[in-house]
Amino acid sequence: MIHCVLHDPNDSVAVVVTENVKAGEQLTALILDENRTIQIPCAADIPLGHKVAMRDMAVGDTVIKYGVDIGKVVAAIKTGEHAHVHNIKTKRW
Secondary structure, three states: OOOEEEEOOOOOOOEEEEEEOOOOOEEEEEEOOOOOOOOEEEOOOOOOEEEEOOOOOOOOOOOEOOEEEEEEEEEEEEOOOEEEOOOOOOOOO
């Protein structure tokens, strides 16, 4: 089962595409540009359509989703954690 998708192996987040993703699970992530899967530990419950961190990110790091800069980290994020508005903000303001 595919739990989350990302386009490029350098994306720092993937989008969860299944319901009921729970902390402690091992997630299967599909890298669309390479048509291959990788495994990632899930460190938090993550809702459908939200992002999961593919690697540790520090405050100030740029977040890449689908090959595009979507903002900056405002609170440290560990691999497998929920990446959303509580720890990522736009660079516009």
